[in-house]
Amino acid sequence: MPQTREELESLPGVGRKTANVLLNTLWGHHTIAVDTHLFRLGNRTGLAVGKTPLDVEKKLMHITPKQHLKNAHHLLILYGRYVCTARSPKCGECVAKTPCQWKEKA
Numbered sequence: 001m002p003q004t005r006e007e008l009e010s011l012p013g014v015g016r017k018t019a020n021v022l023l024n025t026l027w028g029h030h031t032i033a034v035d036t037h038l039f040r041l042g043n044r045t046g047l048a049v050g051k052t053p054l055d056v057e058k059k060l061m062h063i064t065p066k067q068h069l070k071n072a073h074h075l076l077i078l079y080g081r082y083v084c085t086a087r088s089p090k091c092g093e094c095v096a097k098t099p100c101q102w103k104e105k106a
């Protein structure tokens with residue numbers, strides 16, 4: 001299987017997000033795949049504001065410390081799935097409540 005984003009994206013049905021997941025999970029590349037959770041998290045918190053998933057991806061790649069780039073994708077997805085959820089985010093138990101810029105945080 002090809003190990004570059006360009007080769008992966010040339011395969012049918014594989015977009016940038018999927019290519020980033022494969023590169024990260026199978027080969028340990030420092031990629032961040034922006035799915036619905038990461039897109040929401042980045043924009044809601046102010047961590048990585050962007051109009052497109054690519055905008056958010058670029059900002060997350062820029063601000064994430066190098067030593068966390070391998071696992072950032074997984075950690076942020078899990079945070080978006082279980083804490084900073086689309087509906088009723090658990091702000092009361094969120095460790096990022098102070099820096100979070102979401103005006104509606106409770």
Ligand code: SF4
Nearest residue numbers: 084089091094097100
């Ligand atoms: S404070 Fe609330 S909105 Fe902000 S990151 Fe935490 S869970 Fe999400």
